[in-house]
Amino acid sequence: MKIARYKKVQRFIGFYTNYFKFHQPYQILVDGTFCFAARQEQINIKDQLPKYFASEVKLLTTKCIIIETETIAKKTFGALTILKQFGIHQCNHKTPVTGSECLLSMIGKNNSHHYCVATQDRSLQDALREIPGVPLIYLHKKAPTLEKPSDVSQALAESKKESCTITESQNAVLKTLKEKCGLPTTETGERRKKKKKKGGPNPLSCLKKKKKSKGSQKQPIPKSEGKIKKRVRVKLPAHVKQAISVNK
Ligand SMILES: [Zn+2]
Known part of the structure; x- marks a missing residue:
């Protein structure tokens, strides 16, 4: 099939x-x-x-x-x-x-x-x-x-889908209830942010990409200049890459 x-x-x-x-x-x-x-x-x-x-x-x-x-x-x-x-x-x-x-x-x-x-x-x-x-x-x-x-x-x-989603008024009630109980009201947002920080780009995938595209070092790395990306740069200067590709 x-x-x-x-x-x-x-x-x-x-x-x-x-x-x-x-x-x-x-x-x-x-x-x-x-x-x-x-x-x-x-x-x-x-x-x-x-x-x-x-x-x-x-x-x-x-x-x-x-x-x-x-x-x-x-x-x-x-x-x-x-x-x-x-x-x-x-x-x-x-x-x-x-x-x-x-x-x-x-x-x-x-x-x-x-x-x-x-x-x-x-x-x-x-x-x-x-x-x-x-x-x-x-x-x-x-x-x-x-x-x-x-x-x-x-x-x-x-219609089943709609009945499952929370309306704005329901959301407001939830918020006040959470405040009364002393629970954080923006819990999910914080969690998501944390997750993003933890995960970051996979260092292994960065390595592979760089091997494939020789001479593409000049391309600026978009957005975040995270620690991981910087490390990768230091670890793999051009001559090392060339040495690797020659060995392979
Ligand atoms: Zn019958």
Whole structure:
């Protein structure tokens, strides 16, 4: 898998883990249309989906989906055999409903069981995009593809983000409380400054840079003339550098 593609999937998965509490193994509800497309493209869902997610996945289907696929078996040749490889998830439909109805009922209003849905059914996809936190997977030719989180999902994630950040008024209350308790109010700022002083530029990285660029000594060192940088200069005058490069 190409790196860009891998990164994209991981970013989307990260989104669902952060904002909708998804976790491994990811439960993927697979319907007949997806299996039919997989059969046509001759790809093995069981192999390809875990590879694509680069994580553990659990492939699931429901009784209703199997029954629906069975009734149109001639059109969906081969899809049924693929479907039957997966775990059958209880959907509690005593009289079977259509695959898309069944999936929608399992997702419910907010997908509280954290299902992903693998389908090629456009109208089902449209319906699922309206429910926040439902990862959609479809086949683009031979490539399984996790769709970008829907607008509804992103909007909900944004609102969650906002509720996590401290407002100015809350910040003011915190400040007064800290003052009452005798705690320093600018604690974090001080800590950050200290950290910067401690860390400084890595002396080893300075050495390497100087070796690479011969004759670049004239370049002024920007900003801070920290002790470490000065030391490096003293340690490595031009003739020493030349000696090193000759030895190497
Ligand atoms: Zn069902």
